[in-house]
Amino acid sequence: MQLFSDRLVESIRKTGSPCVTGLDPRVHQMPAFIKSGRGAPTRATVRAVIADFHELVMDTVAGLAPAVKPQLAFFEQYGSAGIQAFEDTVQAAKERGLLVIADGKRNDVDSTAEAYAAAFLGEADIFGGKQKIFDVDAMTVTPYLGRDSMVPYVDACRQHGKGIFIVLKTSNPGSGDYQDQVLEATGRPLYESIAQTIHDLGDGLVGESGYSSIGPVIGATFPDTAARLRALLPRAFILVTGYGAQGASAEGVAACFNTDGLGAIVNSSRAITYSFGNENVSKAEFVHSVREKTLRMRDEIAAALTASG
Amino acid sequence: MQLFSDRLVESIRKTGSPCVTGLDPRVHQMPAFIKSGRGAPTRATVRAVIADFHELVMDTVAGLAPAVKPQLAFFEQYGSAGIQAFEDTVQAAKERGLLVIADGKRNDVDSTAEAYAAAFLGEADIFGGKQKIFDVDAMTVTPYLGRDSMVPYVDACRQHGKGIFIVLKTSNPGSGDYQDQVLEATGRPLYESIAQTIHDLGDGLVGESGYSSIGPVIGATFPDTAARLRALLPRAFILVTGYGAQGASAEGVAACFNTDGLGAIVNSSRAITYSFGNENVSKAEFVHSVREKTLRMRDEIAAALTASG
Numbered sequence: 001m002q003l004f005s006d007r008l009v010e011s012i013r014k015t016g017s018p019c020v021t022g023l024d025p026r027v028h029q030m031p032a033f034i035k036s037g038r039g040a041p042t043r044a045t046v047r048a049v050i051a052d053f054h055e056l057v058m059d060t061v062a063g064l065a066p067a068v069k070p071q072l073a074f075f076e077q078y079g080s081a082g083i084q085a086f087e088d089t090v091q092a093a094k095e096r097g098l099l100v101i102a103d104g105k106r107n108d109v110d111s112t113a114e115a116y117a118a119a120f121l122g123e124a125d126i127f128g129g130k131q132k133i134f135d136v137d138a139m140t141v142t143p144y145l146g147r148d149s150m151v152p153y154v155d156a157c158r159q160h161g162k163g164i165f166i167v168l169k170t171s172n173p174g175s176g177d178y179q180d181q182v183l184e185a186t187g188r189p190l191y192e193s194i195a196q197t198i199h200d201l202g203d204g205l206v207g208e209s210g211y212s213s214i215g216p217v218i219g220a221t222f223p224d225t226a227a228r229l230r231a232l233l234p235r236a237f238i239l240v241t242g243y244g245a246q247g248a249s250a251e252g253v254a255a256c257f258n259t260d261g262l263g264a265i266v267n268s269s270r271a272i273t274y275s276f277g278n279e280n281v282s283k284a285e286f287v288h289s290v291r292e293k294t295l296r297m298r299d300e301i302a303a304a305l306t307a308s309g
Numbered sequence: 310m311q312l313f314s315d316r317l318v319e320s321i322r323k324t325g326s327p328c329v330t331g332l333d334p335r336v337h338q339m340p341a342f343i344k345s346g347r348g349a350p351t352r353a354t355v356r357a358v359i360a361d362f363h364e365l366v367m368d369t370v371a372g373l374a375p376a377v378k379p380q381l382a383f384f385e386q387y388g389s390a391g392i393q394a395f396e397d398t399v400q401a402a403k404e405r406g407l408l409v410i411a412d413g414k415r416n417d418v419d420s421t422a423e424a425y426a427a428a429f430l431g432e433a434d435i436f437g438g439k440q441k442i443f444d445v446d447a448m449t450v451t452p453y454l455g456r457d458s459m460v461p462y463v464d465a466c467r468q469h470g471k472g473i474f475i476v477l478k479t480s481n482p483g484s485g486d487y488q489d490q491v492l493e494a495t496g497r498p499l500y501e502s503i504a505q506t507i508h509d510l511g512d513g514l515v516g517e518s519g520y521s522s523i524g525p526v527i528g529a530t531f532p533d534t535a536a537r538l539r540a541l542l543p544r545a546f547i548l549v550t551g552y553g554a555q556g557a558s559a560e561g562v563a564a565c566f567n568t569d570g571l572g573a574i575v576n577s578s579r580a581i582t583y584s585f586g587n588e589n590v591s592k593a594e595f596v597h598s599v600r601e602k603t604l605r606m607r608d609e610i611a612a613a614l615t616a617s618g
Contacts, residue, residue, distance in 0.1 A: 024421075028434040041436040073417055073424035077433040079442045080392040087389055105417055105451070108382055109481035110555070112333075115382035124386040125337040127350035133388045142414070144453040144476065146483025167453065172418035174455025177506070178499060184491040190499070194487065246419065 003207035004138055004163030005237060009262060011066035011099055017298040018262075020101065020239075021061045022269025023070040023089060025050040025082065031286050032279045043081035050078070050085035055092050056283070057273055060290045062096040064298070067137070069239075069267050072104035090136055100136040101239065105167055107142040107149050114152040116141075121156040121164075138163035140217055140239070143194045147201075154201050154214060163213040163237075166198050169229060171219025171242030180225075191225070195232045202236055211237050211263065218256060220248035220266070227255040230263070238264040243297070244271030250304035257305055268297055312516035313447055313472030314546060318571060320375035320408055326607040327566075329410065329548075330370045331578025332379040332398060334359040334391065338583050340590045352390035359387070359394035364401050365592070366582055369599045371405040373607070376446070378548075378576050381413035399445055409445040410548065414476055416451040416458050423461040425450075430465040430473075447472035449526055449548070452503045456510070463510050463523060472522040472546075475507050478538060480528025480551030489534075500534070504541045511545055520546050520572065527565060529557035529575070536564040539572070547573040552606070553580030559613035566614055577606055 012018050027035070027049055034053050038045045058068060070089055075082035086102075093100045106116040115124075120139040123130035141153050141164050153164045169179055169191045179191045186193060195216065202214030215236040218226050220243055230238065238256045242248035243266050256264040276289040321327050336344070336358055343362050347354045367377060379398055384391035395411075402409045415425040424433075429448040432439035450462050450473050462473045478488055478500045488500045495502060504525065511523030524545040527535050529552055539547065547565045551557035552575050565573040585598040 026434075027436060035436065041438070046435060071417075071421055071424075073415070073421045073428065077424045077428040077442060078435070079428070080389050080396055083389040083392045103417075105415070106382070107451075108380075108412075108414055109479055109484075112380055112382045115380075115386045119382065119386040119388070125335075126355060126387070127336060127344065129350065133386060142416075142451050142453055144451055144487060145479050146481060146486035146488070148481055148483035148486075149479075170418055170454050170458075172455060172457055174457035175418075177455035177457075178453060178503065179455070181490075181499065181502070182493040184493050184496070187493070190487060190490065193490070197486070 001161040003205060004157065004161055004213040005211040006207035006209045007137065008066065008099060008163070008237060008265070009209040009211060012262065015064055015066050017065055018265045019065055019294065019297050019301060020067045020069050020265050020267040021057065021065045021272055021294065022267045023054050023057065023068050023273070024074040024269045025053065025078070025085065026074060026274065029274050031276060031281045033283050046078050047081045047085045047088070050082065051088035051092070054089045056287065057290055058092055058096050058098060060287050061294050062098055064294050065098065067099035067101055067265065068093050069101045069103050071269065072102060087134065090134060101165065102134060102136040102139040105140050105142050107145055109145055109149055113149050117152045117156040121153065121162040122160050138165060140165045140167060142167045143197070147197050150197070150201060154205070157205055157213050163215070165215050165217045165239040166194070168194055168198065168216035169218050169222065169225055171221040171246045171248065175219060191229070192232065195229055198236060199233055206235050211235055215239060217241060219246070220252040220256060221246060223252035223255045226252065230256055230258070234258070236263070240264050240266040244268040250300040251308070253301060254304040254308040259309060261305055266301055272297070310470040312514060313466065313470055313522040314520040315516035315518045316446065317375065317408060317472070317546060317574070318518040318520060321571065324373055324375050326374055327574045328374055328603065328606050328610060329376045329378050329574050329576045330366065330374045330581055330603065331576045332363050332366065332377050332582070333383040333578045334362065334387070334394065335383060335583065340585060340595050341588045342592050355387050356390045356394045356397070359391065360397035360401070363398045365596065366599055367401055367405050367407055369596050370603050371407055373603050374407065376408035376410055376574065377402050378410045378412050380578065381411060396443065399443060410474065411443060411445040411448040414449050414451050416454055418454055418458055422458050426461045426465040430462065430471040431469050447474060449474045449476060451476045452506070456506050459510060463514070466514055466522050472524070474524050474526045474548040475503070477503055477507065477525035478527050478531065478534055480530040480555045480557065484528060500538070501541065504538055507545060508542055515544050520544055524548060526550060529561040529565060530555060532561035532564045535561065539565055539567070543567070545572070549573050549575040553577040559609040560617070562610060563613040563617040568618060570614055575610055581606070
């Protein structure tokens with residue numbers, strides 16, 4: 001079975017881009033053309049609007065982006081209709097050859113962690129038979145509960161050719177509150193201890209590409225920290241957040257890459273899908289906007305990598 | 310508007326119990342009588358089995374338990390059908406006067422945290438109008454992303470009379486990996502810094518009962534730590550985990566209570582709902598088992614509180 005990291009490298013080479021399109025459904029901010037003529041906002045309408053919006057986005061970015069990153073919070077805010085739309089979106093992504101990274105920052109202890117791993121990466125036990133459920137390519141996981149809480153996901157990655165990105169250093173101002181705290185035991189920040197765990201967990205899942213299927217989520221709003229973590233995790237793929245709406249620059253992002261031009265994927269959500277101007281944009285204008293912003297981001301990152309390399 | 314903490318105290322006084330019934334749907338482990346005659350395990354069947362199982366559990370514990378704690382991982386493992394069953398379960402709990410604590414250990418930064426808060430505690434923006442979605446009484450939240458990531462939930466608690474339980478010290482062996490690390494800045498474990506944040510965030514949400522709607526999740530498998538955190542968070546309600554299947558004793562749990570006999574609720578899931586013996590148990594035997602185990606747990610905790618008080 002092909003490892004997630006190898007599929008990711010293949011997809012990056014094919015599209016010539018490490019830029020992931022974030023899918024954050026915010027129906028009240030979607031263009032009018034996608035909502036008009038739908039009648040009342042029932043559950044079925046909400047599901048269809050979200051699914052149609054994402055199909056249009058993915059028709060546009062397929063071939064230009066290696067993966068999409070649906071943010072589960074924005075699906076979950078529409079209840080089970082939102083989760084149906086998430087299932088629709090995953091299916092549509094696969095049909096378009098886009099890898100799917102489910103961003104839910106899930107975790108828990110013991111058999112509960114196993115249930116999350118089953119839901120997103122593996123199979124659930126239903127009436128004695130096993131079924132794949134969301135079956136995405138990778139998911140995000142939180143580390144605070146300790147190493148043992150992450151093991152079920154690593155096992156699922158090994159068994160099903162999937163990947164995880166473990167939240168390590170986030171892009172928000174408050175990310176320093178706990179993540180940056182220097183530990184007495186090591187004299188180094190907490191995030192470096194977690195980086196060590198990510199390195200160890202990923203050791204057995206390094207593919208032909210030289211990269212592991214276990215990586216960190218790092219906000220590029222702190223370039224020096226990103227560079228330090230890049231050095232600590234040479235074989236990891238970094239899921240880089242904070243580009244675009246959260247203020248990270250292409251130069252900050254460049255610190256997350258290895259000198260081979262690989263080792264990081266960079267997400268942008270709102271700046272790609274919700275910066276179309278006004279809600280009465282036409283479908284053609286919307287598609288043009290998504291395409292232009294996707295290409296511009298790819299070019300900005302490529303230029304920053306050339307400059308830094 | 311009545312604060313969550315006051316509603317919780319009222320419910321504990323009415324039922325005479327601080328014991329929360331955990332709802333972890335594991336359909337393959339449910340009794341045969343709840344699954345028989347359903348035909349193939351379609352999405353609709355899975356939804357109905359989970360909803361019916363929980364209705365039966367809640368018919369049994371209503372009046373004996375102040376709240377239920379559905380664990381979202383176990384719903385999510387059945388995809389959107391599982392989330393529909395979660396919605397059914399929340400509705401059925403409300404009809405039976407049971408408070409609902411959604412255990413999903415969610416969090417993210419910025420507007421994504423707001424979306425989770427909207428999904429579970431507040432209202433989502435749909436086509437320009439706002440709608441309540443899951444509308445539970447409280448939810449669990451992870452702290453690793455920092456203080457600012459928790460503020461949207463606190464705001465939602467204030468606005469909608471809801472509560473949150475922030476993951477602080479978990480019951481698993483690996484909970485020491487990061488949570489127990491002593492910080493150079495304070496000379497104290499990380500969990501104490503997070504406890505301070507929980508205390509500060511809860512300050513403005515203390516109700517007539519003297520308790521706040523912002524509390525921690527603490528595993529009772531480490532009684533000394535629990536006692537220390539109890540002292541640091543005098544006005545917080547602690548959601549105590551690890552009782553039953555994870556090995557915490559009633560004596561360990563007692564450390565989480567204040568001398569007024571309040572200040573903690575204790576969850577048990579598998580030990581209440583999945584310890585009915587064999588899968589061919591009758592409906593009457595199943596109900597008897599759930600009832601007996603609910604009463605026994607209540608009595609064990611009460612005895613431990615008497616002994617320690």
